[in-house]
Amino acid sequence: MLPEALRSLRDAINSHVPERIAGCFTEDYVAERPLRPAEGFIGSGKVAANWTKILAGLPDLHVEILRHARNGDELWSEWEYRGTAPTGATVLLRGPVILTTRDGRIAWARFYPDPVTMEGPTRTTVSQVLDAPAERIFAVLRDPRRHPELDATGRLRHAETSQPLAAVGDTFIMAMHSEEDGDYRIENRVVAFTENQLIGWAPGQPGQRPPGHRFTWKLTPTDDGRTEVTQTYDWAAVTHPAHLVRLPVVAADELDASLTRLAAALA
Numbered sequence: 001m002l003p004e005a006l007r008s009l010r011d012a013i014n015s016h017v018p019e020r021i022a023g024c025f026t027e028d029y030v031a032e033r034p035l036r037p038a039e040g041f042i043g044s045g046k047v048a049a050n051w052t053k054i055l056a057g058l059p060d061l062h063v064e065i066l067r068h069a070r071n072g073d074e075l076w077s078e079w080e081y082r083g084t085a086p087t088g089a090t091v092l093l094r095g096p097v098i099l100t101t102r103d104g105r106i107a108w109a110r111f112y113p114d115p116v117t118m119e120g121p122t123r124t125t126v127s128q129v130l131d132a133p134a135e136r137i138f139a140v141l142r143d144p145r146r147h148p149e150l151d152a153t154g155r156l157r158h159a160e161t162s163q164p165l166a167a168v169g170d171t172f173i174m175a176m177h178s179e180e181d182g183d184y185r186i187e188n189r190v191v192a193f194t195e196n197q198l199i200g201w202a203p204g205q206p207g208q209r210p211p212g213h214r215f216t217w218k219l220t221p222t223d224d225g226r227t228e229v230t231q232t233y234d235w236a237a238v239t240h241p242a243h244l245v246r247l248p249v250v251a252a253d254e255l256d257a258s259l260t261r262l263a264a265a266l267a
Helices: 004-015 018-022 045-057 134-141 144-150 252-266
Strands: 025-032 062-071 074-084 090-102 105-111 123-130 156-159 171-178 182-194 198-204 214-221 227-234
Touching (some): 004 018, 004 062, 004 074, 018 045, 123 252, 134 144, 134 252, 144 156, 182 214, 227 252
Parallel strands (some): 025 105
Antiparallel strands (some): 062 074, 123 227, 156 171, 171 182, 198 214, 214 227
C-alpha cells in the first residue's frame, strides 16, 4: 500500500493546485537537489511559488509513483513526471525521491528526477476534422464497447467492460487477438479525462504496471460546428528492452485510419 505522505503529494501535484501541494510540507521543510544544489531551499513558503511556475509551463503535468520502499524513517520512491511543453513537445522526467515526515507532512526531501533523453521520435500525432460536435465524439470515445469500431490494427475483438469511462484512474479490459500472440487481454488505465475535450489511456497487462504506451484524443470545436480530432500515440515512457525493439506498435497510417473509422461510427 502506498504510504499516506506519498499518496497525498502525488494527488496534490495531479490536482494542479499549488497551495494544496505546499500543504503537504512542514513550515521548516528542507528541499535538497543533489544534481542541482543551487535549487535547494528551506521553508514551505517557496513550494507554492515553485509549483506555480512549473504548472504554468506544464499545465497538463501528471505524476506517477512507480515504486516505493521504506528504509527506517525514510521513504524511498521512484517518480515519473510527464507534461506537454508550450512547443507541444512531451516533457518526461524520472528518478528517485527520498523523504522523511513529521506529523504527517514532509519535513525533508532529496529530489533526483531528471529529464529522460530519447533518440529518435517518441510519438505520432494525426488529426482530422469530423462533421460532428465534440459531445457526440466524446460519447463514443468514452465507451469501451465502441472501441473495436475505431480499431484499424485488427487486434481489438470486444470490450469486457461495459461502463462508460468517467475519470482518470478508471480501467477497462479489451479482448485482443493477433497472429503472433493469439488471444489475450489488455487492461487500459485512463490517464487523461476532460469532459468533451480530452481522453487518453495507457494499455498494459491486467494487474501489471503499464509499460509506457499512451493513446490520447483531443477534441477542438471549429467555428462551423465541426470538431478537429487529434489522436496522439506516445511511447516516450517505454523503458523495457523487450518493448523498445518493437516500437512503435501502431503505425501512423493506422492511427489516421482510426480517425476515419471514428467518422464512420458517427455517421
